Amino acid sequence: MLSERRLEVLRAIVQDYVGTEEPVGSKALTERHNLGVSPATVRNDMAVLEDEGFIAQPHTSAGRIPTDRGYRLFVDKLAGVKPLSSPERRAIQNFLDGAVDLDDVVGRTVRLLAQLTRQVAVVQYPSLTRSTVRHVELLSLAPARLMLVLITDTGRVEQRMIDCPAPFGDTALADLRARLNSRVVGRRFADVPQLVQDLPESFESEDRATVSTVLSVLLETLVEETEERLIIGGTSNLTRFGHDFPVMIRPVLEALEEQVVLLKLLGEATDSGMTVRIGHENAHEGLNSTSVVAVGYGSGDEAVAKLGVVGPTRMDYPGTMGAVRAVARYVGQILAES
Amino acid sequence: MLSERRLEVLRAIVQDYVGTEEPVGSKALTERHNLGVSPATVRNDMAVLEDEGFIAQPHTSAGRIPTDRGYRLFVDKLAGVKPLSSPERRAIQNFLDGAVDLDDVVGRTVRLLAQLTRQVAVVQYPSLTRSTVRHVELLSLAPARLMLVLITDTGRVEQRMIDCPAPFGDTALADLRARLNSRVVGRRFADVPQLVQDLPESFESEDRATVSTVLSVLLETLVEETEERLIIGGTSNLTRFGHDFPVMIRPVLEALEEQVVLLKLLGEATDSGMTVRIGHENAHEGLNSTSVVAVGYGSGDEAVAKLGVVGPTRMDYPGTMGAVRAVARYVGQILAES
DNA sequence: GCTGGCACTCGAACGGACAGAGTGCCAGGC
DNA sequence: GCCTGGCACTCTGTCCGTTCGAGTGCCAGC
Numbered sequence: 001m002l003s004e005r006r007l008e009v010l011r012a013i014v015q016d017y018v019g020t021e022e023p024v025g026s027k028a029l030t031e032r033h034n035l036g037v038s039p040a041t042v043r044n045d046m047a048v049l050e051d052e053g054f055i056a057q058p059h060t061s062a063g064r065i066p067t068d069r070g071y072r073l074f075v076d077k078l079a080g081v082k083p084l085s086s087p088e089r090r091a092i093q094n095f096l097d098g099a100v101d102l103d104d105v106v107g108r109t110v111r112l113l114a115q116l117t118r119q120v121a122v123v124q125y126p127s128l129t130r131s132t133v134r135h136v137e138l139l140s141l142a143p144a145r146l147m148l149v150l151i152t153d154t155g156r157v158e159q160r161m162i163d164c165p166a167p168f169g170d171t172a173l174a175d176l177r178a179r180l181n182s183r184v185v186g187r188r189f190a191d192v193p194q195l196v197q198d199l200p201e202s203f204e205s206e207d208r209a210t211v212s213t214v215l216s217v218l219l220e221t222l223v224e225e226t227e228e229r230l231i232i233g234g235t236s237n238l239t240r241f242g243h244d245f246p247v248m249i250r251p252v253l254e255a256l257e258e259q260v261v262l263l264k265l266l267g268e269a270t271d272s273g274m275t276v277r278i279g280h281e282n283a284h285e286g287l288n289s290t291s292v293v294a295v296g297y298g299s300g301d302e303a304v305a306k307l308g309v310v311g312p313t314r315m316d317y318p319g320t321m322g323a324v325r326a327v328a329r330y331v332g333q334i335l336a337e338s
Numbered sequence: 339m340l341s342e343r344r345l346e347v348l349r350a351i352v353q354d355y356v357g358t359e360e361p362v363g364s365k366a367l368t369e370r371h372n373l374g375v376s377p378a379t380v381r382n383d384m385a386v387l388e389d390e391g392f393i394a395q396p397h398t399s400a401g402r403i404p405t406d407r408g409y410r411l412f413v414d415k416l417a418g419v420k421p422l423s424s425p426e427r428r429a430i431q432n433f434l435d436g437a438v439d440l441d442d443v444v445g446r447t448v449r450l451l452a453q454l455t456r457q458v459a460v461v462q463y464p465s466l467t468r469s470t471v472r473h474v475e476l477l478s479l480a481p482a483r484l485m486l487v488l489i490t491d492t493g494r495v496e497q498r499m500i501d502c503p504a505p506f507g508d509t510a511l512a513d514l515r516a517r518l519n520s521r522v523v524g525r526r527f528a529d530v531p532q533l534v535q536d537l538p539e540s541f542e543s544e545d546r547a548t549v550s551t552v553l554s555v556l557l558e559t560l561v562e563e564t565e566e567r568l569i570i571g572g573t574s575n576l577t578r579f580g581h582d583f584p585v586m587i588r589p590v591l592e593a594l595e596e597q598v599v600l601l602k603l604l605g606e607a608t609d610s611g612m613t614v615r616i617g618h619e620n621a622h623e624g625l626n627s628t629s630v631v632a633v634g635y636g637s638g639d640e641a642v643a644k645l646g647v648v649g650p651t652r653m654d655y656p657g658t659m660g661a662v663r664a665v666a667r668y669v670g671q672i673l674a675e676s
Numbered sequence: 677g678c679t680g681g682c683a684c685t686c687g688a689a690c691g692g693a694c695a696g697a698g699t700g701c702c703a704g705g706c
Numbered sequence: 707g708c709c710t711g712g713c714a715c716t717c718t719g720t721c722c723g724t725t726c727g728a729g730t731g732c733c734a735g736c
Contacts, residue, residue, distance in 0.1 A: 025729050038679055043730065061686045061729050101498070137487065139473050149475070149487055149495070157487070159495045160439065235573060236591035249587075253574035363698050376710055381699065399698050399717040 008035060009045045010054055011078045014066050018314055021242050023063030068279035068313060071291070075276050075317050082318035084326045088116070092326060096334050102126070102156055106231060109307065109331050114234025116323040119311035120256065122294075124230040124266055126154040126304040126335065133184045133192065138177045138214070143167040148217055152189075154299060154335055162217050165209040172207045176214065189222050228263055228305070232256055241312050248312075251286030256310070261286075266306040269294035274321055279313045289313060293320050297328035299335035307331070346373060347383045348392055349416045352404050356652055359580050361401030406617035406651060409629070413614050413655050420656035422664045426454070430668050437672065440464070440493035444569060447645065447669050452572025454661040457649035458594065460632075462568040462604055464492035464642040464673065471522045471530065476515045476552070481505045486555055490527075492637060492673055500555050503547040510545045514552065527560050566601055566643070570594055579650050586650075589624030594648070599624075604644040607632035612659055617651045627651060631658050635666035637673035645669070 012033045016024040026039040026046060035042065046064055049055045054070035057063075066074065084092075095112055099105040106123050113121035137149040146162040179202070183195045196218070200211045235256065238249050255261050261284050268283070269275035274295040280288050291313045296303025307328055309320060350371040354362040364377040364384060373380065384402055387393045392408035395401075404412065422430075433450055437443040444461050451459035475487040484500040517540070521533045534556070538549045573594065576587050593599050599622050606621070607613035612633040618626050629651045634641025645666055647658060 023729090027729075039729095040679055040681090041677085044678090047731080057730085059686065061684085063729070135477055135479065135485070137475055137477055139475055139489070141473065147473070147489065151477075151485065151497070157495060157497045159489070159493075161493075233595065236588055236595055239588040239591065250574055250577040253577065257571065257574055361698090365698075377698095378710055378712090379708085381701095382709085385700080395699085397717065399715085401698065 005035070005037070006045045006049060007073075007078060008033075009042055010049055010066070010070060011074060013046075013049075013055060013064055014070065014074045014078070017065050018316055021314065023058055023065050025063035028063070066314075068281065071278045071313055071317070072281075075278070079318045081274075081325060082322040084322055088323075089326065092116075092330050096330050099334065102154060105331065105334055109327060110231050110233035113307065113309060113323065113327050114237060116327065117309045117311065117320050118234075118240060119237050119309040119315065119320065120232060120234045120252075121307070121309050122230060122232045122256075122262055122266065123307040124228050124263070124305040126152070126156060126298075127228055130188070130190075130298075130302065130304045131156070132186055132188050134186075136177070136180050136184060136218070138173055138180070140168070140170065140173055146173070146214065148214065148221070150218070150221060154304065158221055160217050160221055162214055164213060166206060168207060168210045172203065172210075176203070176211060180218075192222060193219055230259060230262060230266070232262070234309075237311070242314065248289050252290060252310070255284050255286035265292055265310075266294050266308060269296070269306055269308065274325060275308075276317065276321070291315055291317075293317075293324050295324050295328045297332045297335075299332060304335075343373070343375070344383045344387060345411075345416060346371075347380055348387055348404070348408060349412060351384075351387075351393060351402055352408065352412045352416070355403050356654055359652065361396055361403050363401035366401070404652075406619065409616045409651055409655070410619075413616070417656045419612075419663060420660040422660055426661075427664065430454075430664060434668050434672050443493075443669065443672055447665060448569050448571035451645065451647060451661065451665050452575060454665065455647045455649065455658050456572075456578060457575050457647040457653065457658065458570060458572045458590075459645070459647050460568060460570045460594075460600055460604065461645040462566050462601070462643040464490070464494060464636075465566055468526065468528075468636075468640065468642045469494070470524055470526050472524075474515070474518050474522060474556070476511055476518070478506070478508065478511055484511075484552065486552065486559070488556070488559060492642060496559055498555050498559055500552055502551060504544060506545060506548045510541065510548075514541070514549060518556075530560060531557055568597060568600060568604070570600070572647075575649070580652065586627050590628060590648070593622050593624035603630055603648075604632050604646060607634070607644055607646065612663060613646075614655065614659070629653055629655075631655075631662050633662050633666045635670045635673075637670060642673075 009029065012029050012035065013024050016029065016032060026042040029035065029042055030037070030039050046055065049070070050057070050064065053067055054073055055064040056067050058065065092112060096105065096108055099108050106125055110121045110123045113123065131152040131154050133150070134153050135151040137151070139147040139149070141147055144164040144167050146164060146168065148160045148162055150158045179199060180196065184192050187195060196215050199215060200208045203211050235253070238252060239245060241248055265282065265284065265287070268277065274293065277292045279291060282288060282290065282292060287310070289312065290310050292308055292310050294306050294308030296306050298304040308324055311320065347367065350367050350373065351362050354367065354370060364380040367373065367380055368375070368377050384393065387408070388395070388402065391405060392411055393402040394405050396403065430450060434443065434446055437446050444463055448459045448461045451461065469490040469492050471488070472491050473489040475489070477485040477487070479485055482502040482505050484502060484506065486498045486500055488496045517537060518534065522530050525533060534553050537553060538546045541549050573591070576590060577583060579586055603620065603622065603625070606615065612631065615630045617629060620626060620628065620630060625648070627650065628648050630646055630648050632644050632646030634644050636642040646662055649658065
């Protein structure tokens with residue numbers, strides 16, 4: 001185990017490097033931090049830290065920079081989560097309170113997060129599978145053409161066109177609409193399939209095929225939309241990446257364009273609490289030089305989706321974590337209210 | 339007026355520069371193009387073209403690069419629109435045909451366009467103001483709480499919550515729904531306000547306030563959503579910007595994040611035909627080193643929205659214009675079918 | 677176990693020399 | 707009048723050697 005002072009040295013290195021973006025040397029360290037020892041001692045400590053893999057030298061006779069492992073230790077043991085200042089909190093609340101619908105909430109959230117952390121923000125739409133049904137609507141657009149509209153408790157709306165195998169009378173339509181709603185409203189999406197299973201049986205034989213079609217489209221919508229949707233923002237913050245940004249930026253932009261990659265990224269985050277993935281801990285290669293800070297949010301006590309930021313491994317972890325946590329909390333409140 | 343050969347020289351310069359991304363000199367030009375004259379002659383022509391402002395030298399004794407004005411002349415007079423190859427056309431059709439709903443169409447379009455042009459693609463959602471109403475639905479969520487769902491002919495769905503001033507009976511609701519639909523279905527959004535103006539009068543006095551509320555929310559939705567929505571894709575193609583990309587990329591990313599800027603950008607494009615804005619022709623400063631190729635698309639003969647790409651002024655104009663036009667055409671077809 | 681001292685290493689910055697690409701201009705030819 | 711070959715000139719990019727400074731590792735001494 002590393003001694004107390006060595007950990008202190010590591011913390012100082014991380015802090016300085018995050019601030020200056022330059023390898024930090026022993027002399028500079030003792031000048032800026034009150035370590036109470038001389039540069040030579042710090043050098044010895046650094047040698048140990050390097051042996052253990054927490055810091056590295058870009059080349060001989062340069063200062064040290066933290067490795068992914070170093071950041072990991074820093075995040076786990078040395079750094080707390082920095083709470084936001086109260087003006088910041090107020091600003092968040094004001095900004096989010098102005099939202100008019102779900103799209104707006106998500107849109108504002110992503111902008112807010114990007115601005116607050118000065119990094120790339122990723123916000124996942126509230127998941128359907130964990131949501132409950134607020135309403136199912138069936139509209140007749142043409143004799144054999146229906147539209148299915150699905151409204152969730154988080155305010156999300158999904159719609160699908162349905163081509164019916166046979167014309168479907170208005171009475172039957174009203175009937176189906178009523179029965180469908182009485183069965184599924186207030187229920188979780190995951191429970192819907194078994195709740196509607198026997199519905200076709202109670203209809204006239206001529207309508208059964210149509211009812212089945214409608215149900216299958218409904219179930220399909222649930223499944224398809226489990227491929228969650230998300231939005232990102234603040235990509236211009238990628239230019240803050242540092243001097244080597246031209247080479248790092250391309251794979252990151254590419255990764256950010258693939259929703260699949262991002263969803264996986266957020267998906268990897270544990271359900272409760274905040275997850276920080278540092279550098280190579282990210283499965284996707286393009287993101288090997290980035291860190292991801294993600295957390296779940298939800299209207300109640302349970303998370304319905306996740307949000308987070310992507311930035312250089314050299315980031316202000318306490319501040320970023322604080323911002324992410326605070327934003328998630330407020331978004332949860334907003335969702336609970338609406 | 340410039341002689342035929344000088345125009346030919348300009349065309350050659352543009353083509354070479356777009357290909358190599360390096361200033362092109364007189365010798366290289368005569369070697370790669372069959373101009374039928376010697377480098378010395380080309381040099382004289384270049385001097386004239388430079389006087390006229392069509393090309394410029396980054397510094398003495400370097401080759402020439404086209405100016406914005408040079409590209410303008412090239413686009414207007416020297417270049418056609420390059421049609422896509424038939425495999426490309428088939429690929430577009432196949433890719434777009436797989437779309438399941440409007441979101442999917444727009445999403446696929448933006449990816450397709452980005453991939454095809456290897457530039458940043460921008461696609462605007464079909465505008466509400468020019469669309470027609472397919473259906474208006476009113477749902478009762480609670481005694482004094484309604485949900486308004488608006489479905490357009492392009493498949494777009496908007497929903498709003500409505501808090502009623504007084505409880506609203508099911509009969510009145512059905513009545514309002516029926517009357518509303520009989521008046522506005524098939525009509526353009528712009529015409530809706532006057533079509534529903536006198537609706538409250540025909541209701542019982544106790545319901546009038548609620549009806550008015552519903553109508554005002556409906557009209558509000560139309561107005562609010564005139565702030566169009568759009569999505570972008572292919573930002574990783576910005577890395578293709580060239581050697582000076584680190585300095586150019588930030589303002590571009592910033593501009594791309596501001597929907598307002600982008601909407602204005604597309605809005606500036608003329609309604610019919612393709613619009614090309616080159617470098618400083620773009621009002622927004624951050625986009626002074628980019629060109630924008632935009633075109634309207636729609637389900638019928640009239641454009642309901644626009645799409646386009648943003649790339650370096652040094653782009654393959656004929657190819658880009660061809661791709662943009664082709665994609666717009668196919669998207670129009672898809673929308674017309676659905 | 678800490679400290680000061682010392683030799684060593686390596687990258688960044690600077691400057692001069694050089695090659696190459698490209699130009700402008702001029703005199704001559706069709 | 708226009709095109710052409712030739713020539714001198716002017717840049718830039720690059721290579722190379724030097725210097726400077728920051729930072730290290732190690733060692734002997736406290």
